[in-house]
Amino acid sequence: MTTAQSEALFHRAQQSIPGGVNSPVRAFRAVGGTPRFIARGEGSHIFDVDGNEYIDYVCSWGPLLLGHRPKPVIDAIASVLDLGTSFGAPTSREVELAELIIDAVPSIEMVRLVNSGTEACMSALRLARGVTGRELTVKFEGCYHGHVDSLLVKAGSGIATLSLPDTAGVPRCFSETTLALPFNDLDRVETAFHEHGDRIAAVIVEPVAGNMGCIPPQPGFLQGLRRISNHYGALLIFDEVMTGFRLSRGGAQALYGVAPDITTLGKIIGGGLPIAAYGGRADLMKRLAPAGPVYQAGTLSGNPVAVTAGIAMLRYLEQHPEVYETLDKISAEIVAGLPADVRVNRAGSMFTIFFQPGPLADYAAARRSDTARFGRFFHELLNRGVYFPPSQFEAAFVSTEHRPDDVVFTRKAIREALAAASA
Numbered sequence: 553m554t555t556a557q558s559e560a561l562f563h564r565a566q567q568s569i570p571g572g573v574n575s576p577v578r579a580f581r582a583v584g585g586t587p588r589f590i591a592r593g594e595g596s597h598i599f600d601v602d603g604n605e606y607i608d609y610v611c612s613w614g615p616l617l618l619g620h621r622p623k624p625v626i627d628a629i630a631s632v633l634d635l636g637t638s639f640g641a642p643t644s645r646e647v648e649l650a651e652l653i654i655d656a657v658p659s660i661e662m663v664r665l666v667n668s669g670t671e672a673c674m675s676a677l678r679l680a681r682g683v684t685g686r687e688l689t690v691k692f693e694g695c696y697h698g699h700v701d702s703l704l705v706k707a708g709s710g711i712a713t714l715s716l717p718d719t720a721g722v723p724r725c726f727s728e729t730t731l732a733l734p735f736n737d738l739d740r741v742e743t744a745f746h747e748h749g750d751r752i753a754a755v756i757v758e759p760v761a762g763n764m765g766c767i768p769p770q771p772g773f774l775q776g777l778r779r780i781s782n783h784y785g786a787l788l789i790f791d792e793v794m795t796g797f798r799l800s801r802g803g804a805q806a807l808y809g810v811a812p813d814i815t816t817l818g819k820i821i822g823g824g825l826p827i828a829a830y831g832g833r834a835d836l837m838k839r840l841a842p843a844g845p846v847y848q849a850g851t852l853s854g855n856p857v858a859v860t861a862g863i864a865m866l867r868y869l870e871q872h873p874e875v876y877e878t879l880d881k882i883s884a885e886i887v888a889g890l891p892a893d894v895r896v897n898r899a900g901s902m903f904t905i906f907f908q909p910g911p912l913a914d915y916a917a918a919r920r921s922d923t924a925r926f927g928r929f930f931h932e933l934l935n936r937g938v939y940f941p942p943s944q945f946e947a948a949f950v951s952t953e954h955r956p957d958d959v960v961f962t963r964k965a966i967r968e969a970l971a972a973a974s975a
């Protein structure tokens with residue numbers, strides 16, 4: 553497999569773009585080697601600039617539930633290109649997408665469209681603070697909600713202490729508005745609320761974590777967050793940027809039967825174009841400008857071309873509810889029967905193969921994985937034409953376009969790569 557073109561492009565890119573990429577995980581730093589520069593995608597496959605073909609399990613980090621270039625989305629985009637690309641004024645299609653989201657996610661009565669998951673999470677937190685008049689946030693270690701200043705934190709040393717910055721550039725006064733707790737640990741949530749309850753505006757959580765690898769909630773965890781938030785008058789925010797419309801049309805909240813106050817969405821709702829959203833109870837959302845005092849804005853929010861892609865995506869899912877059973881079967885087949893020295897965590901069409909025997913229910917446990925062996929595994933797979941996420945702490949995604957021959961090919965490659973990585 554030659555990677556000469558990717559290597560040359562990566563060298564060139566590093567002269568003009570920090571790290572040569574527009575998002576750090578793409579640089580392969582966690583696994584080493586040269587990131588593949590992708591020329592095109594088709595169905596479940598991507599093709600790099602050297603002509604190498606891969607079965608794609610990154611799927612643009614989640615948006616491509618229907619694979620690359622799904623006909624309904626591509627046709628919809630093509631049909632609007634001669635109408636204009638952006639107006640900075642309301643359009644009927646934004647209303648249509650809002651109504652599709654509200655129809656699919658029962659806890660959402662009103663929704664605001666934005667351009668990224670980061671923006672959705674940042675804005676949801678500001679709304680929660682504005683509505684409650686409180687300043688603190690509870691988040692969970694290993695959960696990622698975009699590069700929101702106050703959420704790029706690591707847990708403080710004490711059992712309920714305020715957090716420390718986890719990146720350069722975030723002032724202590726920002727990180728100290730956040731409590732970072734272990735995922736799946738309700739006792740720690742109770743303690744934090746016992747200490748700070750009247751100052752906590754919101755709890756924000758990935759209802760099924762995907763950003764420390766895939767880690768589902770343990771029984772009762774989400775229900776406990778709902779109970780505790782209610783008791784102390786804090787808002788519960790489900791960050792469903794990854795799980796929304798992936799785990800079901802109603803997201804993880806529909807599967808687990810827990811209704812948050814605010815939900816953030818992204819990825820799939822844009823059909824591969826930059827659309828995200830946050831929504832919730834109407835009484836909360838009406839506190840947003842221009843209806844209310846909490847300001848949030850965006851030049852390209854509800855962009856008509858991106859919204860058109862999102863409408864096509866959500867309409868397809870509305871008309872084909874069977875896709876979720878199909879997706880579940882595909883991902884189950886791919887990871888069935890792996891050896892006991894690796895641990896598979898799976899939730900529907902997202903999964904992670906952890907390089908440890910497990911079980912694992914939080915970030916501290918996930919970090920005990922053998923990341924060096926994961927790196928070798930990743931490259932053994934890549935050299936066999938299977939493109940997994942380039943980090944142990946990410947989730948792999950399947951699409952409706954991952955066909956039976958992709959599954960057979962991938963299962964064989966995984967077994968060979970596991971053996972080679974163990975040598």
Ligand code: KE4
Pocket residue numbers: 575576577578613667668669670671673696697698699758762763791792793794795818819828946
């Ligand atoms: P964006 O700002 O990247 O659109 O969304 C941030 C975000 C928020 N919430 C959740 C649950 C997310 O998974 C994300 C972004 N996910 C990562 C993948 N782990 C995006 C990949 C990247 O950063 O390049």
